Amino acid sequence: MSDQLQELYQEVILDHNRRPRNFRLIAGGVTQEGYNPLCGDRVLVSMNIEDGIVRDVAFEGQGCAIAKASASLMTEALKGLTVAEAQERFAQFQSMVTSAHDEPPADLGKLSVLAGVREFPTRVKCASLAWHAAKAVLDGAPAAPVSTE
Amino acid sequence: MAAETVSAVETAARAASVREEFPILAIEAHGRRLAYLDNAATTQKPREVIDAIAGYYTTSNANVHRGVHLLSERATAAFEGARDDVAAYFGAAHRHEIIFTRNATEGINLVAQSWGGRHLTAGDEVLISAMEHHSNIVPWQLACERTGAVLKVVPIDDRGALDMEAFGRLLSPRTKIVAMTQLSNALGTVTPMAEIIRAAHAAGAVVLVDGAQAAYHLPVNMQALGADFYVATGHKLYGPTGIGVLYGREALLDAMPPYQGGGDMIASVTFEKSTWNTLPYKFEAGTPHIEGAVGLGAATRFIRRVGFDWIAAHEADLLAYATAAIAAVPDVRLVGTAPVKASIVSFVMEGVHPHDIGTVVDRMGVAIRTGHHCAQPVMARFGVPATARASLAMYNTRDDIDQLVDALHEVRRVFA
Numbered sequence: 001m002s003d004q005l006q007e008l009y010q011e012v013i014l015d016h017n018r019r020p021r022n023f024r025l026i027a028g029g030v031t032q033e034g035y036n037p038l039c040g041d042r043v044l045v046s047m048n049i050e051d052g053i054v055r056d057v058a059f060e061g062q063g064c065a066i067a068k069a070s071a072s073l074m075t076e077a078l079k080g081l082t083v084a085e086a087q088e089r090f091a092q093f094q095s096m097v098t099s100a101h102d103e104p105p106a107d108l109g110k111l112s113v114l115a116g117v118r119e120f121p122t123r124v125k126c127a128s129l130a131w132h133a134a135k136a137v138l139d140g141a142p143a144a145p146v147s148t149e
Numbered sequence: 150m151a152a153e154t155v156s157a158v159e160t161a162a163r164a165a166s167v168r169e170e171f172p173i174l175a176i177e178a179h180g181r182r183l184a185y186l187d188n189a190a191t192t193q194k195p196r197e198v199i200d201a202i203a204g205y206y207t208t209s210n211a212n213v214h215r216g217v218h219l220l221s222e223r224a225t226a227a228f229e230g231a232r233d234d235v236a237a238y239f240g241a242a243h244r245h246e247i248i249f250t251r252n253a254t255e256g257i258n259l260v261a262q263s264w265g266g267r268h269l270t271a272g273d274e275v276l277i278s279a280m281e282h283h284s285n286i287v288p289w290q291l292a293c294e295r296t297g298a299v300l301k302v303v304p305i306d307d308r309g310a311l312d313m314e315a316f317g318r319l320l321s322p323r324t325k326i327v328a329m330t331q332l333s334n335a336l337g338t339v340t341p342m343a344e345i346i347r348a349a350h351a352a353g354a355v356v357l358v359d360g361a362q363a364a365y366h367l368p369v370n371m372q373a374l375g376a377d378f379y380v381a382t383g384h385k386l387y388g389p390t391g392i393g394v395l396y397g398r399e400a401l402l403d404a405m406p407p408y409q410g411g412g413d414m415i416a417s418v419t420f421e422k423s424t425w426n427t428l429p430y431k432f433e434a435g436t437p438h439i440e441g442a443v444g445l446g447a448a449t450r451f452i453r454r455v456g457f458d459w460i461a462a463h464e465a466d467l468l469a470y471a472t473a474a475i476a477a478v479p480d481v482r483l484v485g486t487a488p489v490k491a492s493i494v495s496f497v498m499e500g501v502h503p504h505d506i507g508t509v510v511d512r513m514g515v516a517i518r519t520g521h522h523c524a525q526p527v528m529a530r531f532g533v534p535a536t537a538r539a540s541l542a543m544y545n546t547r548d549d550i551d552q553l554v555d556a557l558h559e560v561r562r563v564f565a
């Protein structure tokens with residue numbers, strides 16, 4: 001396997017793909033759909049926000065390993081943050097997966113395993129899908145399905 | 150057996166030499182030999198086509214049908230010569246039955262709007278199949294919305310074959326047009342088009358054949374087939390993008406109103422009234438894609454030189470080889486196993502999304518398509534969000550298939 005492929009499909013990503021965390025919907029939570037019609041990736045991101053704090057985040061859906069692992073890692077990363085912190089995390093994540101190859105990617109802790117998608121421009125939309133759905137909930141504007149295509 | 154082996158060897162040798170006529174196939178992809186297996190999306194171009202386009206710009210470029218000067222005469226001759234090539238390729242009775250369009254999609258839209266606008270009324274039926282490309286669904290939905298006609302869909306079975314019994318049942322005096330693919334881009338199914346056309350004609354319906362895929366894999370002859378309309382697209386016919394073909398029977402085209410208005414399509418214009426030019430120009434408004442037509446003409450000559458006898462035999466051999474080899478990869482399931490197929494192997498792999506397959510094999514030099522192939526109803530019919538699809542062309546060889554199969558084993562290792 002090429003180095004870039006190894007970088008993309010790291011063990012952590014493969015593991016989250018096989019055993020996605022928080023793979024459920026939250027009863028009484030706010031749910032937002034993310035759908036990329038061209039590739040068929042579809043996620044439902046479900047969130048419970050109380051007193052400005054993300055108490056619980058979960059997701060369901062079908063998609064490629066990158067979309068699923070990114071959603072799964074996101075649920076872990078956002079839980080417990082304030083809405084403002086979670087919005088900030090979204091911005092950091094976006095900038096990590098779209099930054100130029102020659103810049104060192106920002107260190108986002110566990111989320112850094114997704115920095116490899118920078119080398120695969122057609123896959124950035126997969127990694128971003130759940131994040132955009134979460135962003136819509138954080139911004140208080142859940143609506144029609146969001147898309148990253 | 151011995152004879153078969155000899156011919157397989159000869160076929161392979163010929164394929165290797167055909168491959169050399171396509172300059173792009175010599176490039177490397179991610180440091181590997183390129184195995185281009187995304188032909189159903191678009192084919193690569195032979196040197197002859199590339200040279201024809203460059204030659205047109207170096208010796209003949211001008212606008213067509215207008216100037217009296219040397220270059221305009223050359224450009225017109227090149228453009229109309231391409232129409233003759235295309236008419237010969239499709240076996241049209243008259244050269245003016247060949248309308249140049251942008252692509253297959255535009256040909257279908259032209260018929261749906263112009264023919265449909267004139268002939269469809271409330272309660273009429275348009276009959277398509279469950280394996281159509283979106284290009285042969287949406288224009289009919291729009292036409293039905295405008296006219297009150299009803300869209301009916303012939304189902305397919307679990308192998309992806311057209312349900313001919315249902316077709317017989319759905320065909321009725323209300324059916325005004327049958328619009329169907331000759332070769333499904335998502336499943337590889339070849340439909341029994343001659344039989345479909347006979348039955349439709351007997352029921353009083355006209356037939357539009359979506360030949361976007363079929364036209365470069367199967368010999369198609371309008372006289373033998375009896376199609377009323379046939380659409381094809383240049384970029385899959387080893388020609389350039391931006392040029393397509395609509396064949397229509399003269400009597401039908403003559404009776405249809407123009408599709409777009411503008412230059413070239415008129416006989417006379419006053420502010421009170423304009424009159425239409427004769428065929429084919431009535432349907433070719435504005436400056437056409439001249440070098441596109443020139444490239445397409447060259448492509449049809451190239452295909453005829455290679456010859457469908459060889460192309461069909463070679464691709465059938467390769468399809469059988471690819472089908473067996475891909476199906477033998479553990480956890481792989483084929484989507485589309487109709488008894489009569491050409492050129493396409495769609496598949497899914499248990500536990501691995503098609504996109505991940507596509508990304509891994511790409512890094513191993515193999516280009517395949519992953520997604521819904523502009524045929525979402527087909528994906529829904531088979532209960533999958535997407536498939537991976539390997540699609541063949543005349544220049545593919547068993548080496549390409551072997552490279553894909555090796556890459557699929559790598560996919561399994563990564564996602565084990």
Ligand SMILES: Cc1ncc(COP(=O)(O)O)c(C=O)c1O
Nearest residue numbers: 252253254282284334361362382
């Ligand atoms: C069966 C079929 N019909 C129609 C089309 C549309 O072709 P184009 O996009 O060139 O108009 C395609 C191309 O993918 C096709 O495979």
